[in-house]
Structures are given as C-alpha cells and as structure tokens.
Amino acid sequence: MSGFTAPHCGSLRASDAGKEVELYGWVARRRDHGGVTFLDLRDRWGIVQVVVRTASVASDVRGEYVVRARGAVRRRPAGAENPKLATGDIEVDVEELEVISKSKTPPFEIEDDVAADEATRLKYRYLDIRRPKMARTLELRHRVVQAIHRYMSAREFIEIETPMLLKGTPEGSRDFIVPSRLHPGEFFALPQSPQQLKQLLMVAGIGRYYQIARCLRDEDLRADRVVEITQLDVEMSFCTEEDVLGLIEGLWASVWKDVLGIDIKTPFPRLDMQEALLKYGTDKPDLRYDLVIADVSDALRETSATVFRSALDAGGVVRCFSVPGGKDMSRRELDELALMAKGAGAKGLAWIPGPLDRHLAEGEVSAIMAAAGAGVDDLVLVVADRRRKAETVMGLLRREIARRRKLARQGEWQFLWVYPMYLFEEDDQGNLTYGHHPFTSPWPEDMDLLGTRPYDVRARAYDCVLNGVEVSGGSIRIHDRELQERVFEILGMSREKIRAQFGHLLDAFEYGVPPHGGIAAGIDRLMMAIIGTENIRDVVAFPKTQSHQDLMLGAPSPVDQALLDELHIKVVPPTKPS
RNA sequence: GGUCCCGUGGUGUAGCCUGGCCAAACACGCGGCCCUGUCAAGGCCGAGAACGCCGGUUCGAAUCCGGUCGGGACCGCCA
Numbered sequence: 001m002s003g004f005t006a007p008h009c010g011s012l013r014a015s016d017a018g019k020e021v022e023l024y025g026w027v028a029r030r031r032d033h034g035g036v037t038f039l040d041l042r043d044r045w046g047i048v049q050v051v052v053r054t055a056s057v058a059s060d061v062r063g064e065y066v067v068r069a070r071g072a073v074r075r076r077p078a079g080a081e082n083p084k085l086a087t088g089d090i091e092v093d094v095e096e097l098e099v100i101s102k103s104k105t106p107p108f109e110i111e112d113d114v115a116a117d118e119a120t121r122l123k124y125r126y127l128d129i130r131r132p133k134m135a136r137t138l139e140l141r142h143r144v145v146q147a148i149h150r151y152m153s154a155r156e157f158i159e160i161e162t163p164m165l166l167k168g169t170p171e172g173s174r175d176f177i178v179p180s181r182l183h184p185g186e187f188f189a190l191p192q193s194p195q196q197l198k199q200l201l202m203v204a205g206i207g208r209y210y211q212i213a214r215c216l217r218d219e220d221l222r223a224d225r226v227v228e229i230t231q232l233d234v235e236m237s238f239c240t241e242e243d244v245l246g247l248i249e250g251l252w253a254s255v256w257k258d259v260l261g262i263d264i265k266t267p268f269p270r271l272d273m274q275e276a277l278l279k280y281g282t283d284k285p286d287l288r289y290d291l292v293i294a295d296v297s298d299a300l301r302e303t304s305a306t307v308f309r310s311a312l313d314a315g316g317v318v319r320c321f322s323v324p325g326g327k328d329m330s331r332r333e334l335d336e337l338a339l340m341a342k343g344a345g346a347k348g349l350a351w352i353p354g355p356l357d358r359h360l361a362e363g364e365v366s367a368i369m370a371a372a373g374a375g376v377d378d379l380v381l382v383v384a385d386r387r388r389k390a391e392t393v394m395g396l397l398r399r400e401i402a403r404r405r406k407l408a409r410q411g412e413w414q415f416l417w418v419y420p421m422y423l424f425e426e427d428d429q430g431n432l433t434y435g436h437h438p439f440t441s442p443w444p445e446d447m448d449l450l451g452t453r454p455y456d457v458r459a460r461a462y463d464c465v466l467n468g469v470e471v472s473g474g475s476i477r478i479h480d481r482e483l484q485e486r487v488f489e490i491l492g493m494s495r496e497k498i499r500a501q502f503g504h505l506l507d508a509f510e511y512g513v514p515p516h517g518g519i520a521a522g523i524d525r526l527m528m529a530i531i532g533t534e535n536i537r538d539v540v541a542f543p544k545t546q547s548h549q550d551l552m553l554g555a556p557s558p559v560d561q562a563l564l565d566e567l568h569i570k571v572v573p574p575t576k577p578s
Numbered sequence: 579g580g581u582c583c584c585g586u587g588g589u590g591u592a593g594c595c596u597g598g599c600c601a602a603a604c605a606c607g608c609g610g611c612c613c614u615g616u617c618a619a620g621g622c623c624g625a626g627a628a629c630g631c632c633g634g635u636u637c638g639a640a641u642c643c644g645g646u647c648g649g650g651a652c653c654g655c656c657a
Binding site: 035062091122225434 | 579581582584585588589590591606607608612613614615616617618619620648649650651652653654655656657
C-alpha cells in the first residue's frame with residue numbers, strides 16, 4: 001500500500017476505531033515513559049497520538065523524523081481522552097514503526113506559538129510551513145480562491161490569462177523589467193496589473209473577464225505589502241458602479257458563507273473619500289472601533305496658543321479625537337505617541353487635559369472636548385498641521401490607540417465602500433496626478449470642472465475596505481477616446497508620450513468600445529483580514545523581506561557573465577558617495 | 579530618500595541606561611539515565627554563546643562612541 005492513499009494522521013476519528021491503519025507523518029513530540037512511549041504524529045491534517053509499547057522501537061525516533069507507523073486505531077482508555085486534539089478520542093496502537101527519514105534538530109520549535117525571529121523562519125520556510133497554523137492558512141487561502149472561481153464562473157465570467165511580459169510604462173509603480181535577448185537594449189516589464197489588457201478584452205467583446213493574477217511592483221515594502229501580489233482581477237462591460245459593487249458584495253458574502261460559514265450583511269455602508277479622511281484620517285478606516293476624528297479649526301481661529309495659531313495661519317487645520325478613559329494614560333505613553341506623531345512628520349502632539357491647557361481659553365478647551373465628544377475620564381489628542389499631514393497623523397494615532405487599548409471588536413466583519421473618490425490628487429511636488437489610475441471615468445456631473453477645478457472632480461472609483469484593510473478597488477473606465485486623451489493631457493502628458501505609451505489603447509477605442517468598468521481585489525490582504533493578522537507574510541507561502549530578498553533561496557543573486565553578455569547587459573557597480 | 583526599534587548558546591529572553599562582581603543568567607529545546615498512560619509528561623545529570631561584524635574610547639566593553647551588515651515598524655513611495 002502506498003503512503004499516498006493511507007489515512008491522514010489528523011483525520012482519524014472515533015468512528016475509525018477498530019481499523020488497522022498505516023500512518024505516515026512527522027514526529028511532533030515524543031513522551032517516553034520507559035515501558036510505554038507516546039509519539040505525536042503530524043501531517044497537514046493534524047496530529048494523532050500513537051502508542052509504542054516496545055521501548056527499543058521508539059528509542060531511536062526523534063523530533064521531525066518521518067516515520068511509517070502501522071497499527072490499530074482504538075478508543076483511548078476512559079479518562080485518557082485529550083479534548084485539545086481533534087483526534088483526541090482515539091490513538092493508534094503501534095505494531096510496526098519504521099523510520100523513513102531522519103531529521104536534524106530544527107532551528108526553531110515547530111508549534112503554533114513560535115516566537116522565532118522572522119528571518120530564521122523565512123530562511124527555513126519549509127519548516128515554518130510545517131506549523132499547523134501556517135498549513136491551515138494556506139489551505140484556507142486555497143478554499144477562498146476556489147470559492148471565488150465558483151462564484152465568478154457561475155456568473156458567466158471567464159478566466160483569461162494575460163502575458164507576464166508586457167510593455168514598460170513610466171506611470172504608476174516602478175516596473176520590474178526583463179531584458180530582451182533578441183532586441184538589445186530593450187526590455188519587457190512584468191505586470192503591475194493586467195489593467196490595459198482587461199480593458200482591451202472588453203473592446204474584444206468578452207464582456208465578463210476575471211483572472212487570479214500575479215502582479216509585481218518594485219516598491220518599498222510595508223507590513224501589508226509584498227512585491228508579488230495575487231489579485232482577483234475583474235472587468236465587465238455595459239455596467240455601472242452598482243453592478244460592480246453588487247457583484248463584489250455578493251462575492252464576499254458567498255466566500256464568507258462557503259469558506260467560513262458566516263453570513264455577512266449586504267449591501268455594505270458607503271463613505272465618500274472626504275468624509276473618510278476627516279472622520280478616520282485614512283482612506284481605509286477600521287470601523288470595528290469608534291474613535292471619530294473632529295475638526296476644531298474654527299473653534300480655535302482666534303486662539304492665543306501659538307502651536308495651533310501658526311498652523312491655522314499657514315492654512316492648516318486642527319484635528320482631534322477622544323480616547324475613552326484616556327485620563328489614565330501615563331506621561332511615558334503620551335510621549336511615545338508624540339514620538340510616533342513626529343515620526344510621521346507632525347510638528348508635535350497635544351493632549352487635553354495637558355500642559356497646553358494654560359495657553360487655551362476656557363471656551364476653547366470646552367469646545368475641543370465637546371467636538372471630540374469627550375467626557376470627564378477621557379483624554380483628547382490634538383494635532384495641528386497641513387490638512388493632509390494632520391489626516392495622516394490622526395489616522396495613525398487612531399489606529400495605534402485602538403491597538404494599544406484593544407478597542408477593535410473581535411469577530412466583526414466591517415466592510416465598507418469608500419465611494420466616490422477623487423479623480424486627481426496633488427503629489428509631493430504639488431503637481432496634479434491621478435487618484436486611482438488614468439483610465440478612471442470622471443463623475444458625469446463634474447465634467448465641466450475638468451478644466452477649471454480638477455481637484456474637485458469626483459471619480460467613478462471605489463475601494464472596498466474590510467476591518468481597516470483595503471481589500472479591493474476599481475472604477476468605471478473612460479470608454480471615449482477624446483475624453484481619455486483629455487485626461488492624459490490634464491495629467492501633463494505630451495501628445496508624443498500619449499501616443500508612445502497608450503497608442504494601442506486609443507487605437508482600440510476607435511473600433512467600438514463598450515462602456516466598461518471593473519475592480520481588483522488583493523487576495524493577500526483579504527487573507528490578512530480573514531485570519532486577523534497585520535503581517536502579510538503570514539498569508540504568503542514564500543514571502544520576501546522588506547529589502548526584497550528571499551532568505552531561503554538567497555535571491556537575488558549574481559548571474560554568469562556569459563548570460564549577461566548574451567543579454568547585452570553591463571553591470572555598473574554603485575559608486576559610494578564620498 | 580528619511581525616521582525609529584532590534585541583533586547575546588539551537589530558540590526566546592535577562593544583563594546594556596548607571597563599563598569591572600559576566601568566559602554571561604533563566605526558560606524551552608538538545609544529549610544521557612530512570613520511569614507502563616502521557617499529551618507543554620515528570621525526575622536526576624549534562625553539553626552548549628567570548629555577546630552580528632569592523633574600528634574607536636578606556637587600565638578594563640556584551641555594556642559607551644562611530645561605521646557596516648542583517649531583520650522589523652513607519653513616513654515618502656505603492657496608477
């Protein structure tokens with residue numbers, strides 16, 4: 001009999017009692033009592049206890065050895081059941097035990113609550129994945145993706161693969177590029193997303209497209225970002241926002257039902273961008289806790305407190321929110337928060353009651369308290385700065401307070417749509433840039449603002465946020481060649497550049513374009529929300545580090561000079577600034 | 579591009595602020611012995627780190643300073 005068809009260690013139940021089985025697995029733990037030895041045998045499905053009564057057989061078995069154990073499943077003696085194990089009602093009485101392969105002592109213990117350094121875990125990822133929690137997460141991820149396939153397929157969406165080797169573009173994120181051997185000095189770009197291809201599929205008349213696609217962006221990493229993301233990419237023709245939002249609400253409801261057995265409420269609440277930034281200081285608010293931010297700029301217009309006054313005079317804002325029961329926060333904790341605010345670029349952090357009170361008029365203090373909705377036991381955190389900076393800092397503090405004081409209500413699934421958003425944003429240099437991407441359709445009623453007040457033009461764009469994680473985002477696209485060209489021009493692109501970068505799309509738009517729109521959902525972030533982690537590496541089998549390294553494979557690495565020559569590539573080592 | 583945190587046996591931590599009492603403590607793991615019912619088994623015994631690396635200060639550095647490498651968090655960036 002092959003081990004492949006043998007029962008799984010973790011799948012045995014009381015109903016299997018009496019069966020003669022052969023088990024294959026890893027030794028998770030050995031408890032040697034002299035006359036009798038218990039081995040916990042682990043496979044992807046779980047752990048089962050096997051009992052070895054021949055001391056000599058068990059004595060040379062060690063942790064992480066791969067073994068074959070043959071014996072009879074039987075109910076455990078009364079009182080010896082282990083309710084902590086799914087297999088805890090039974091055990092396997094070993095008649096034959098064979099060591100298939102030995103193991104060195106692993107660099108960290110293979111158990112769910114490992115505290116091993118993440119670098120070590122990444123180097124030995126194959127051991128890390130042996131941890132039941134990791135294996136469960138990967139299996140859950142598979143089930144989520146399968147549920148997505150079923151749902152999309154049932155609605156007549158078809159999965160179409162798009163190329164990995166695309167044309168580079170200076171827009172958006174930095175491209176990963178691949179040298180062309182046959183075209184010296186020219187490069188392909190790996191996809192940041194199949195955006196243009198899926199729009200072209202709409203021109204092609206496909207109507208309903210989806211793909212579970214890998215996308216690569218060469219950007220600096222964060223706790224919630226990886227280099228290679230997996231996204232559900234969707235595009236559909238003749239649709240409105242309501243069609244897309246409804247489709248995705250139905251999708252999440254279906255995934256939650258099928259995979260988690262949970263009913264979630266649809267439709268999801270909606271919040272426009274402006275309100276999200278004001279009340280939560282972020283475009284992806286976590287609604288599992290309250291902490292609503294208030295603007296108190298007007299109340300402090302005449303204040304004599306210099307910190308607020310100078311910010312307001314410079315055209316900035318003063319924002320605050322109340323920390324319930326925050327009066328008990330220590331000076332040390334407040335200093336930590338202030339340090340964090342400064343780290344995010346704020347000039348400082350004020351709190352009420354606090355040292356700044358004496359610079360404020362009586363009425364100003366009470367106005368702030370009232371706006372924040374603060375009671376006598378509460379503490380109000382106040383930041384004065386340029387609007388965008390104040391929003392960022394308040395959002396950061398709001399999240400930090402919730403984390404420190406464990407304010408997020410567990411077990412809640414707080415979905416929401418941020419919609420509508422804005423078509424354009426201001427970049428660091430004060431230049432106009434797109435908010436979502438340059439193919440996003442302007443809000444019809446705002447069309448005449450395009451030439452005059454572009455920043456006020458709303459976009460037919462939407463983000464779906466779950467528990468503070470942006471899980472998807474998309475838009476209704478421009479399907480008119482002239483409007484598309486106009487938007488490119490407002491973005492400051494020359495005719496020549498438009499031609500070179502997007503000529504294929506504009507050409508296609510001359511052959512009958514259906515109105516279309518779509519959305520992309522990040523599977524990695526979705527999984528983060530589902531398992532409740534803030535570390536995206538927890539949901540990826542083989543993730544890279546913050547500096548884009550694969551510690552297990554040792555990638556990136558140099559390649560043979562011969563290969564470089566063939567690709568017409570010359571490496572210029574970085575010069576150190578003196 | 580920037581700010582911050584971390585780097586001590588196989589693993590996780592303590593020690594570092596206030597240099598010498600630290601060839602460094604504790605727990606887990608590991609090795610040996612004992613033990614027929616445990617399941618984080620238990621008991622006894624034992625091995626194992628000159629403190630990421632380089633340089634400096636000092637009579638003396640795990641402890642102070644500079645640099646460097648590695649990991650992480652955040653700002654910028656991420657259409």
